[in-house]
Amino acid sequence: MSAVSLAEPVPLHRGGTVLMRPTIIPGFRLTLGITVTYLSVIVLLPLAALAVKAAGLGFGGLWTALATERVLSAFKVSFGLSLVGAAVNAVAGLLVAWVLVRYRFPGKRIIDAFVDLPFALPTAVAGIALTALYAPNGWVGALLKDWFGMKVAFTPLGIAIALTFIGLPFVVRTVEPVLQDLPPEEEEAAACLGASRWQTFRHVILPALMPALLTGFALAFARGVGEYGSVIFIAGNMPGVTEIAPLLIVIKLEQYDFAGAAAVGMLMLLVSFAMLLVLNLLQAWMRRRHAR
């Protein structure tokens, strides 16, 4: 072994909280002020109004408005199926992103444009199209009914399909750039070290994509929870079975039960916030593990 010592220590990045760092946009106070004001007006103000309206019911009133069979099952449908849709999108969206990044084929640009369509389409149009397609007399619905005796429209499955439809772009568009930046050498290194293709995917590629995948998942999930237009047509809206929480709010509004609607809205907000917070924390933890 050579006499030269190569073990020079490198300081670990263990910075405390840094309040100010030089940036190209001048005026920390000014920009922070604008940020807080903007967020307050755009996000916080409407939410505060919602909270105030719901609080008008008092604790007992909130309880009676929310602790009903119908509200609980609507929440189960909305959150449960949004999770299902987001999970399906996480897998399928990863696949789509993979194909779009890794392969060259004729018509790639067109397929790439297809991915964004769920963003652009009015959700009601998507809902009607999906319903027409999956209804027992629709093209796909009729086939599924004949072959498997399956019913899609007006069941939870139909809702899951609608939520999958509108959530796809989120996963594809968050994973795509990360996949593009993934150096091919890491995969080649894994191959040289004896890893099979599955092992390379599982241990090298997937962990690198995980933060982006989780972001896409969270976005698709959040979008699914709030989704209204595309779902109400295909859902059938049977209370307790295929009634989603946003629909419940609309129903309460139509009955002039504004405080009750606000209470449901408030609860949705809290649950969504809690789940997104957990996802964000998970992501922060993952990013910290291999910060560049």
Add this chain to the structure above:
Amino acid sequence: MGLRLSGISKRFGDYQALDTVDLEVRTGELLALLGPSGSGKTTLLRIMAGLEQPDTGSLQLHGEEALGLKPRERGVGFVFQHYALFRHMTVLDNVAFGLKVRPRGERLPNAEIRRRVEELLRLVQLAPFADRYPAQLSGGQRQRVALARALAIEPKVLLLDEPFGALDAKVRKELRRWLRGLHDEMHITSVFVTHDQEEALELADRVVVMSQGRIEQVGTPAEVYDNPASTFVYEFLGQVNRLDCVVDGGIAALAGGALRVATGDPVQGPAVAFIRPHDVTLSPDPEGPGNVLGVVTVGPQARIEVGLAGQILEAEMPRDRLAQIGLRLGHRCAVQIERVRAFPRV
């Protein structure tokens, strides 16, 4: 027998990356593939690893045909220029990767894997860094992790693609010396790619000089430096002067006949003389044919530009020697040339 490549050709579209290359890598040697960018050296290395498939030719790995084998079946260690460490794994996990992905039957017990990895980390002097992530290491440390990772699978052949290319000059030099020491200890058949002639000459047992997809010359560092097989090798390895000359009966007449030097080359008529700067000796002489046009000092060495019958000849000598003989800008001088290689003028 280590590696034998014969008739390897590879095209990328219109570009001929390799043109019928034959090469033998001997067991236990440290071989350098040296050439400018675009000479095909990295492609050749990637073909050895199985990361690239040649269009034609054959590759034998320890006597067995290997072209049909996937990279993971070849038992070859590969070190990338930019390390290609797994970012989300600690140093320990990076090095253990090759051992952990083995099929269940061949897998060592976890304790044994850990012991081997720790031993390797000691070997590359990174034992205290086992729990760090690659982002927390310097370039030189990352490259040593990459090396340990490649060695972990006990490869039959170690392939290194510009292993020091991304490092700064000082670290590069240390790591180079350290790698030489490591090779002397382990005697693992190794091939490394470089465009740095100094690196190739210092480190390798044998050097393969490549240009435009072909091998120009194979030999020990001394052989390729002292007896370059072509004008390309001459110019690529170190500084060289090119002077027009006329060869007659083994004597090269330079500078319109003012200078006559014996050359062993079988050339007759108009030729180009290749002269290393350190093979030129100058001495002050008011009647001499040379005229000092410039003096540049680099560390302990001095480079002197001499005008010689309308051509420029560069000479090199130690700085204190220059001071001793008292040669300065504008002086005339006598020129003596120790060695000349003459190649036909094209």
